[in-house]
Amino acid sequence: MSLKLDYVLRETASNFRRNITLTLATVITVTISLTLLGAALLFGDAVDNATSRWKDGVEFIVFMDPEISPELEADIRRQLVDSPEVSGFSYVDKDEAYAEVQDLLGDSPELVEVITPQRLPASFRVKPSDTLPERVDELAEAFRSQPGVARVVTASETIRAIEDLSSGLRQRVIIVAIILLVAAAVLILNTIRMALFSRRRDIEVMKLVGATNWFIRVPFMFEGLVQGLIGGVISIPLIWLTNNFFSVINDDVSLELLRGFTVDPSRVWALGFQMVGLGAIVGTVGSGVAVTRFLDT
Amino acid sequence: MIRMENVTKVYKGEVLALQNASCEVQRGEFVFLVGPSGSGKSTFMRLLNKEEKPDRGRVFVAGRDIGSLPSWKVPFLRRNIGCVFQDFKLLPNKTVVQNVAFALEVIGRPRSVIKTKVPAILELVGLSKKMHNFPDELSGGEQQRVSIARAFVNRPLILLADEPTGNLDPNTSLGIMTLLDRINRTGTTVVMATHDRSIVDKMRRRVVELDRGQIVRDQSRGVYE
Numbered sequence: 001m002s003l004k005l006d007y008v009l010r011e012t013a014s015n016f017r018r019n020i021t022l023t024l025a026t027v028i029t030v031t032i033s034l035t036l037l038g039a040a041l042l043f044g045d046a047v048d049n050a051t052s053r054w055k056d057g058v059e060f061i062v063f064m065d066p067e068i069s070p071e072l073e074a075d076i077r078r079q080l081v082d083s084p085e086v087s088g089f090s091y092v093d094k095d096e097a098y099a100e101v102q103d104l105l106g107d108s109p110e111l112v113e114v115i116t117p118q119r120l121p122a123s124f125r126v127k128p129s130d131t132l133p134e135r136v137d138e139l140a141e142a143f144r145s146q147p148g149v150a151r152v153v154t155a156s157e158t159i160r161a162i163e164d165l166s167s168g169l170r171q172r173v174i175i176v177a178i179i180l181l182v183a184a185a186v187l188i189l190n191t192i193r194m195a196l197f198s199r200r201r202d203i204e205v206m207k208l209v210g211a212t213n214w215f216i217r218v219p220f221m222f223e224g225l226v227q228g229l230i231g232g233v234i235s236i237p238l239i240w241l242t243n244n245f246f247s248v249i250n251d252d253v254s255l256e257l258l259r260g261f262t263v264d265p266s267r268v269w270a271l272g273f274q275m276v277g278l279g280a281i282v283g284t285v286g287s288g289v290a291v292t293r294f295l296d297t
Numbered sequence: 298m299i300r301m302e303n304v305t306k307v308y309k310g311e312v313l314a315l316q317n318a319s320c321e322v323q324r325g326e327f328v329f330l331v332g333p334s335g336s337g338k339s340t341f342m343r344l345l346n347k348e349e350k351p352d353r354g355r356v357f358v359a360g361r362d363i364g365s366l367p368s369w370k371v372p373f374l375r376r377n378i379g380c381v382f383q384d385f386k387l388l389p390n391k392t393v394v395q396n397v398a399f400a401l402e403v404i405g406r407p408r409s410v411i412k413t414k415v416p417a418i419l420e421l422v423g424l425s426k427k428m429h430n431f432p433d434e435l436s437g438g439e440q441q442r443v444s445i446a447r448a449f450v451n452r453p454l455i456l457l458a459d460e461p462t463g464n465l466d467p468n469t470s471l472g473i474m475t476l477l478d479r480i481n482r483t484g485t486t487v488v489m490a491t492h493d494r495s496i497v498d499k500m501r502r503r504v505v506e507l508d509r510g511q512i513v514r515d516q517s518r519g520v521y522e
Binding site: 201202204205206207208209210211212213215216 | 369372373374375376377380386388389399400403404405447448451
């Protein structure tokens, strides 16, 4: 009797240990992959936000006096249209400017509150035909002295560098994200396959007595689903940690250039939930595919 | 119940396991498959529950050409075919009763059915007293009885036994044969591959002899050789 109890405890303990390490391995794999992927996507968003004003070759911005008369504004517009050195420009009115501010300062509503569309300047975002810095500065200088113009801001060398970077960066982030996702799927597949290997005897017997493939598959897929969900949920706080790191960059005054290098909290949450969903899908599909290997009839 | 028509099976394109074999087994028959190792006995059995597919020829089970059976229906074919092996294939982390119940659980039988069927079949094989033991606490003969109980609990039409006495001493083997004989008398067709000369000679049932993949003898009430 004592031998039996001893045997049962030993068997149960070893079984549990065997499964817990593999479960742990799967969950950790999912967590790390999803966190990296989430952080990469978040970084892409932050870069986008930080450089949104300088997209599509905009080299300088002519901010108008908020109180400018329509005639003066039309005058400036005409100059932009006529100038051979301007290849294109876009007009951002007060409301659009306000929407942009809301986007950028979404996580500090107290700041948004004190700003009204009336207090924001309308602006022209100008794309010069010649992007040589000296030529751009000359062109910008010409508008600076215009009546009705409050301020002209040129893209500094650093902004230009970031802007060049960001278009490439976005692509690279997506490539990295895809690689990570594939790596995660392969790792999960492998981990689940290891777990299944320890239970191949069970599967063999199930096949022998006529269990349908789905009957065999579903419990394993459910296990994968739970592992994927756990991994995804753990990745949420880790993704938040990444976002907090962005805030640190943002709050550093010496890095004023990167102002706007932030992501809206709702976006971070959405990304977190997307990662949980992705974890669930990868876990479930991974298990399903892994178990299919043992079902080749 | 079982019919093979000119079946040829070649493994990996070179190992000839069965060559143009034809054979018919009626419902309720007891058939010994004999022959040296590698003569194709196991392949014969594996073709019947579609673990293998023939390269040529056709296999019929219960009047159906199983070659035309879609793969999703194969589990339902297997529910009609019980399997017993030399190495028992019991799950070591489950008790006797759990091992047998497992076979019913995974084909979705309701709990109430399992509760009545499992003790009844364990009674039949004479293991009621060891229901809650684990396989490695049983003797070889007892383990084989559990495996037979598992194969028969679902009342299959056919029972395939691949060297069921291969690991057992002569006395224990006899007990297993008595059990298989009883199962056969319930109307279940039994096909048993064996090397055990004394058992074949004692039982005097139909003997199909294979040699290098060919059926060289088919004799009713036959002996080993």
